[in-house]
Each structure stands twice: as structure tokens, then as C-alpha cells.
Amino acid sequence: MSLTDIQTRLETAARRHNRVADDIHLIAVSKVQPLDRVEAVLGEGQRVFGENRVQEAQGKWPSFQDQFDDIELHLIGPLQSNKTRAAMELFDVIHTVDRSRLAQAMARVADETGACPEIFVQVNTGDETQKAGCSLQETDALIAECRALGLPLKGLMCIPPVHETPSLHFALLAKIAAQNGLDGLSMGMSSDFEDAIAQGATHIRVGSAIFGDRAYA
Numbered sequence: 001m002s003l004t005d006i007q008t009r010l011e012t013a014a015r016r017h018n019r020v021a022d023d024i025h026l027i028a029v030s031k032v033q034p035l036d037r038v039e040a041v042l043g044e045g046q047r048v049f050g051e052n053r054v055q056e057a058q059g060k061w062p063s064f065q066d067q068f069d070d071i072e073l074h075l076i077g078p079l080q081s082n083k084t085r086a087a088m089e090l091f092d093v094i095h096t097v098d099r100s101r102l103a104q105a106m107a108r109v110a111d112e113t114g115a116c117p118e119i120f121v122q123v124n125t126g127d128e129t130q131k132a133g134c135s136l137q138e139t140d141a142l143i144a145e146c147r148a149l150g151l152p153l154k155g156l157m158c159i160p161p162v163h164e165t166p167s168l169h170f171a172l173l174a175k176i177a178a179q180n181g182l183d184g185l186s187m188g189m190s191s192d193f194e195d196a197i198a199q200g201a202t203h204i205r206v207g208s209a210i211f212g213d214r215a216y217a
């Protein structure tokens with residue numbers, strides 16, 4: 001696989017489901033990838049990247065930002081409250097707002113600095129105890145709170161349970177977003193992004209299909 005293959009598959013899936021390909025943002029998930037692979041994908045023109053750890057991203061992206069214009073960084077991994085400020089400084093979009101305390105911490109930093117990344121509320125659609133994301137019962141309240149705090153809320157994000165049919169979770173997320181008047185849907189990874197596009201994804205997060213397998217040390 002490569003970047004152009006994924007773009008072609010994105011466009012094909014969009015056409016098949018009567019969607020406009022430009023409405024679907026491809027986030028290239030570069031976590032753990034060797035820098036030369038990331039640089040190669042930058043060289044191919046990709047500018048939107050996803051990382052799941054603040055510290056790793058802080059070590060990697062400032063120098064790429066010096067070399068390449070218009071890089072857009074998305075945080076797609078869990079955010080600890082003590083890293084809120086650092087995350088807000090580095091990232092353009094944060095997909096993992098999953099609790100009231102974090103939303104409040106972000107609002108405080110935003111008030112102070114006058115700037116705030118766009119946010120997605122992460123929903124634990126599978127109600128998995130070990131997984132990040134706000135519970136289904138708490139989602140409407142968290143959405144309302146983000147709005148009341150004035151955070152720039154774009155939509156909802158989910159990571160389906162590994163052993164369940166992703167489409168069911170994508171459809172559920174789309175339904176909750178529609179009920180709450182939200183357009184943004186961050187869902188779909190290497191193995192299921194076409195299903196996510198079928199269910200209305202606006203942001204797909206694709207890592208290994210672009211960069212190759214991640215080699216964890």
C-alpha cells in the first residue's frame with residue numbers, strides 16, 4: 001500500500017456512496033513510524049498527520065514544521081490532563097476529549113491563550129471497560145458541556161472493539177452525532193476505512209496501510 005493507493009480507495013469509496021471525496025479528510029497516522037518514512041509521505045504532498053502521544057509528537061514534528069509548510073497535526077490518542085496545555089500548543093485538532101475535567105481544562109487554557117484546537121468527543125461505543133472514550137450514557141451531556149464552554153466542537157470519534165463488526169459502531173456514532181447536530185465523524189482505520197466512509201466518516205485515520213507495519217520496540 002501507499003499514499004496514492006489509499007487516496008484512490010478513498011475516492012472510490014466516496015463515489016460508491018454518493019459522497020464528495022473532498023469532504024473526507026485523510027489523516028496519515030505516523031505514530032512510531034521511522035522518520036524517513038514520514039518524510040517520504042510529506043514529500044508526496046501529504047500534510048495531515050495523526051499522532052497518539054503528545055511527547056512523541058513533540059519530539060518529531062517541530063523540525064518537520066520547519067521544513068514543510070501547512071502541516072496539520074491531529075491528536076488521536078488519550079490525553080492526560082497534565083498534558084493539556086502542551087497538546088493544545090502542538091495540535092490543530094484533538095480527537096480524544098472524553099471527560100468533563102479535560103473539557104474544562106481545555107477551556108481554561110483557551111481563555112488564557114485565546115486559541116483552541118478543534119475538538120472531537122471520543123465515544124466508547126463498545127462500552128469496553130479498559131478503553132478511553134466517554135460512555136454512551138454520558139455522551140450527550142459531554143457534548144452539551146463542550147458547547148457551553150465554547151470549545152470548537154467538530155464531531156465525534158470512536159475506535160470499535162476489535163472483535164465486533166466496525167460498521168455497527170460507525171452507524172451508532174453517526175446516529176449520536178446527527179441527534180446532536182454534529183457533522184464531523186472521526187472513524188475508520190487501515191482495515192475498515194471504506195466501511196467508515198459508507199457510514200459517513202469525515203476524518204479517517206490510516207496508519208499502517210500508508211506507512212507499513214509499525215515496529216514497536
Ligand SMILES: *Cc1c(COP(=O)(O)O)cnc(C)c1O
Nearest residue numbers: 029052076189190205206207208
Ligand atoms: C494507530 C491508530 C490508528 C491507525 O491504525 P492503522 O490500523 O495503522 O491504520 C487510527 N486511530 C487510532 C486512534 C490509532 O491509535
